[in-house]
Amino acid sequence: MKLEEINSLINGKVVEGQVPPDKTIDCAFASDLMSDVLTIRTEKSLMLITGLANLQTIRTCEMSDIKVILFVRGKKVTEEMKELAADNEMILIETDYSLFRTSGLLYAAGLKGVY
Numbered sequence: 001m002k003l004e005e006i007n008s009l010i011n012g013k014v015v016e017g018q019v020p021p022d023k024t025i026d027c028a029f030a031s032d033l034m035s036d037v038l039t040i041r042t043e044k045s046l047m048l049i050t051g052l053a054n055l056q057t058i059r060t061c062e063m064s065d066i067k068v069i070l071f072v073r074g075k076k077v078t079e080e081m082k083e084l085a086a087d088n089e090m091i092l093i094e095t096d097y098s099l100f101r102t103s104g105l106l107y108a109a110g111l112k113g114v115y
Contacts, residue, residue, distance in 0.1 A: 001025055001111045003068065003091070006047070009109055010095045010102050012070065016082040017091035025068060027112045030103045034060040040114055049106075051075055051099055058084045067091060072099045 003023040007014065026044035031037055032052045037060050040046065047068040048061055053075035061069055067090050071077060074096045077085075085092050095102055107113070 006106060007093060009105050010097050012093040012095045015077050015092050015094055016085045019091060027114050028106060029114045030099055037064055040064060042114055049102055053077060055080060055084060062088050072097055072102050
């Protein structure tokens with residue numbers, strides 16, 4: 001699924017990074033537990049959906065090679081988070097939708113889960 005389409009479906013706002021028109025996401029994983037994120041092993045293009053807005057989220061995604069993070073529940077990204085994400089060429093998106101609603105909308109539109 002194209003990242004532009006994802007952003008449109010969840011009424012998202014890109015707060016860090018540039019979204020290339022051809023950027024696609026193969027699957028998503030929704031979690032507020034970073035220890036669960038560290039267990040994911042996939043070669044596909046992955047997006048994390050989370051309500052945990054802190055530096056640890058960015059660091060966890062860095063270790064897991066996740067380049068797109070979608071923050072739900074109106075969580076706001078800090079300047080420190082933006083700087084670290086920029087250093088790692090990540091895209092950060094914010095939405096006011098809940099984790100449940102965001103995941104449901106994306107799943108209904110055809111985005112697959114990791115498993």
